[in-house]
Amino acid sequence: MKIFLALLLFLQVQTGEKSVVKAFHEAVDRKMETTFIKQYRNSKSPTVLGYVYSLEMKQAKYKFFPWSKLAVFKKAKRKLESLIAKNPENVHLRYIRLVIQEQTPAILNYKDKISADKSFLLRKLEEKDSSDYLDYYIKKNTSL
Template sequence: MKGTTFFLLLLFATKVYAAEPDMEEVKTLFESSAYSRSSADRLSKLLSKIDHSSPPLLICYKGVAEMMQAKYGFNPINKFRRFKRGKNLIEEAVKKEPDNLEIRFLRFVIQTNLPTFLNYNENIKEDKTYLLNNLQTTKDKKLKQDFLKYLSSSKLN
């Protein structure tokens, strides 16, 4: 009986651990998905098991992945549906963790790259200000570098 219980616990723990994707892979695929449909497809597949009970950062990346799928889609109705799903996931993540710099950066990047007719640009100034005011608090050097690089190369200066 103890052996069966141990085996079931081990199986469950392995399944839970395996369900959460590697963040380095997620971030790499995010960066390349802006230019590569295959990366966007891999990112979407990697995050397919993420749901509302997942960590907010993963929910946000899933929202970003939906937006990337919309970018590469052909059917305007499906593109808009994916955009809406992505927007809802990103906003859910921001609502759950409004002080998460990476989530705010992801929303900032998405909003600054979307066409204005989609009307998903109302947080650009807020996120930019928040990121500039709080960037020094992060220990994530890559996030800091990515934000400063993105800001210096964007048309938002």
């Protein structure tokens, strides 16, 4: 019975993550991004919080003053980096960071972990595991 309950919980988490990933990629404007952030910001899942922090970083583009843009970006970047430091094997977090690093302007000085994240994700792409649904997004949204 305990094994069945554990399996059921695992499947629910996987399904939940898939829907979060899908919702993240469907958030294509400010309103959708804000809705996503509000909906998931109190999550206890590092994976879900990674997507929230990514969209928080993206909110910088809606600020008018350059110093406001930088402050918003840096605050969310610190949260994401802290999350990755605590969960270095989380494929979602490494994917999110790679996407951000590849898309942000060089002036933001957020390019230093690109090769490490690429190496990590290439290994993950070769493995058959529960995160295989993410492979499509990795190939579509990064330079891999």
